[in-house]
Amino acid sequence: MLGTVLLFGMTLLFVTGLLSYAAYNPGLAPVNDKTPDKGLLGFYLFAWPTDPHWLYRLTQGLHVTVGITLIPVLLAKLWSVLPRLFALPPARSLAHALERLSLLLLVGGALFVFATGVLNVQLEYVFPGSFYPLHFYGAWVFFAAFVAHAALKLPQTVRVLRAGGLRERLRTHEGHGPDDEGEDGLAAPRPAEPTVSRRGALGLVGGGSLLLFATTAGQSFDGWPRATALFAPHGGAEPGRGPGAFQVNKTARSVGVGPDRTGDSWRLVVAGPGRTLRLTRADLLGLAQHTADLPIACVEGWSTSDQAWSGVRLRDLAALAGYEDDAPAVLVESLQLRGSFRKAALRDNQVRDPRSLLALRVNGADLTPDHGYPARVIVPAAPGVLNTKWVSRLTFGEL
Template identity: 40%
Template sequence: MKLPVFKAPVFKAPAHHTGVTSRVGTWLGITFGLCFVTGLLSHGAQHDWVWPTRPVDLYRVTQGVHVISGVASIPLLLAKLWSVYPKLFERPLVKSVPHALERASIFVLIAASFFELVTGLFNAAQNYPWSFYFPTAHYAVAWIVIGALLVHVAVKIPVVRRTLEPASEERTILSRRAFLRTTALTTGVAVVATAGVTVPWLRKISVLAWRSDGALPVNRTAKAAGIVVPQDWRLKVGARSFSLAELQAMPQTTVDLPIACVEGWSQNATWTGVRVSELVGRGDVRVESLEKDGLYRVTTLPSEFAEDPLTLLALRLNGEELSLDHGFPCRLIAPNRPGVLQTKWVTSLEVL
């Protein structure tokens, strides 16, 4: 009589399971989606797409969400790769043409995702160890990421639905839940540790936050920009010109507006100066800086911003005369504009 042969069940490691992959992938899809949408908004704001002047904190919020969701994506992406890496090296590497296309799309998704997250971190730290122009490359690769992600989701949606069902076996295994909890906790810690650059009440506990010491940060110093203010400096406004004393003698307006930069940091400040609408007529305004070079030496202020009563040619910051690093003798400050477009060291305004 032949005895039955019993085989010991083969258990996968807790992390390397479709249930874990589906859940982490869902979280990652949410953070990537937020990062992509807010990135599009940031790109539009910097390139003068249709962008409102109100609410004044809109860009601050959208860019903050952009950077925070990017930070949250890093531990989630690493956890997702850890959950699937055995499959990435299974043999044979290619089983069929559809399988080859699927693996190629995964490779593109992983490579593009790492490019976005790593270069985004370097940008937040204002460190650029590459020769390409970051905004253009970051924007282009974002479309590659989202396209590859949509293809990946379309291919894997049946698996995701099956593994996310309440009756799925994976939901009952404590070790897998522990991995998911650890992933969620790590993501939360990463967010809290850096979110102070955008969320003021988190600044005291955001130990890894950059530029959150309470002082208004300076991205580009006067020395770095090569600024030399002539003793006979005058602001050109069309055919007219004004000395600093003449600008100070005009009716002054004080507003509370945030500076919000593409690196993710933002901070409120009190600005005092002359309304741009009282200096120029109606229409778009060309704003020129004393800088001799730089991508934002000359910017265009759309008419809706130029005519807004909150848009100032600022002469004072928090009650004090502008320092040279903050744009002396005068700088632009407008509601809901990226910091790179809040031109410092203004030398001329011209209605287009």
Template identity: 40%
Template sequence: MKIPTPTRESSPHTATRIGIWLGVAFGLCFVTGLLSHYIQHPPGWFAWPTRPVGLYRITQGVHVASGVAAIPLLLAKLWTVYPKLFERPLVKSVPHALERGSILVLLGASFFELVTGLFNATQNYPWQFFFPPAHYAVAWIAVGALLVHIAVKLPLMRTPAEEVRRGTLSRRGFLLTTGGAAAVAVLATVGGTVPWLRSVSVLSSRSAALPVNRTAAAAGVSIVDSSWRLAVGDRRFSLAELEALPQTTAELPIACVEGWSAAATWTGVPVRDLLALAGVEPGDVRVESLERDGIYRSSTLPALHARDPLTLLALKVDGETLPLDHGYPCRLIAPSRPGVTQTKWVTRLEVVR
């Protein structure tokens, strides 16, 4: 049975140009995603700076924006190359086999990354696997396939452009349409990271309030009574004792891995001051929570952040006592850190190295 072959003409140069744009979007998405992974699971050689305080807010915003931009670019790329998927023979040469194989792997991995990434951005997980490691692993597959594909197609950039037939969308028109679609997609979603665009970002949250990803009820944290103590080394601090210590106030953002971010004014005790009062030498600090279970019930604060004067055990937000959902009686807030590592309902600080 003969498989019908699309008759629409498409310029290899158009496909190559879109492929370059897609490569840039995927490259940005991959690098910023890799940074986010290393910040949360740092290898020994990795050190993430504390300044500027909104650095993670920027990198994760770029991660989500470039991922969103990649969606129309990927669809346009597929539109320009799909007639070649029906060509016969299936394999003409080794480069041709690499081209076709890389396209299939790239499409599969890319759609997985973009679809699961969009679900993650909306905190909706209709699958059984754990999102972060799967997303991380498939990202390497997608980037590898993309590099192979670009290497095979690079010689096309040196060949003359094909003449566009009359009555069809011009090469320039198609590229402008694709670029415009990518720009609109980014504009519609980037408001979660860029507050002044929130009013026009119809697909992002428009709330100016500080969001809550995990409530106290979901974390199994009930009302905290007067018996609560913060353990720092051998010292124990009551809430009243923490409130009596010198306080620092700073405006710091919470930037979530899902892409949204929001700034607030936090007041609390610098972690380095608490370590000094407890007679503990600064180092990497394990921060433990009252949360009963879950992979984010504790976090490790790198020594660089632990020594930073703006890394706080916050007692107030925007001048008010912390609500329970935001971590009462105290929570960690540090510059340039993912929201999942800004541990709430803190009960212990322990230097681990």
């Protein structure tokens, strides 16, 4: 039963993880791409769409919430097969030795991707190197071993789930399933007296998963549900009050952006083929203003509801830079002095979307410093880090 839950849960995690990587537009190298030499592993990459506008909020919210919820199931599954670790002789044949070695990739890969994922969600970057390539390659290694293991064990899983009455078997303390005995069984050779029923054991695992779900899922919502996200860095009450009272990932102070960089001396540089403009905030406010209701959704799994952003369309700024017809991709640069993604690239389909803005205001008020004043990018369905804050330069054209 634990394996069946992981079969579906791990598959969902892998698919949504690949989608998250695609959403970062890794083809726009070397700006967005943190994973060199993808080779065949990047076969599936595609231009991330802008519709529906809540797409990344859904896929990444599922990825993080389901991943954390599965932790007790994974640990219980590993505990259930612990007797096999000490089985003697350690290898009965060459084929058996190869199978046991493959389990190193399965178990080690699972622990690695879950550990790095949880550390990233908690904003604890204690692992060596960048999270993106570590998690990307680790996920592929794990899932290859996972698919092979699931294919080998699927017939046995089906037999066990069909044999006898499942509800009846969950009521008993003793007795093994039809496949527990023999060289492929999971029963300990000299088991101690049972202290909990099968149903009790599954209840303990399910209760742990339910607790983690209840204390994590709220970070994907605004209002009172966010206060239930006790284990998430962006849980708790919304910051402050007023139009800007919704979550931020990085504050202006944390990345070295102060009033000296965002005051009257600030200029937005808009560059294109043979044309470069330097625009004040007043210049930008004098251009045609548009409004779009869009959320912020981050790789750590947290998100906000739709906020009413207003500002200048990116495609209109591309026209100012010399692209009258089809707006191209754009390189966005930030004033921030510290942290990742000081530069980010957006595809042409994102620039051309009429909801993609260089936002100057949100919910009817000027941006706050923590929300990117004097100007920030907001794009439908894009990961939060691509919605660059404290924008200093937009370069349209070849990246």
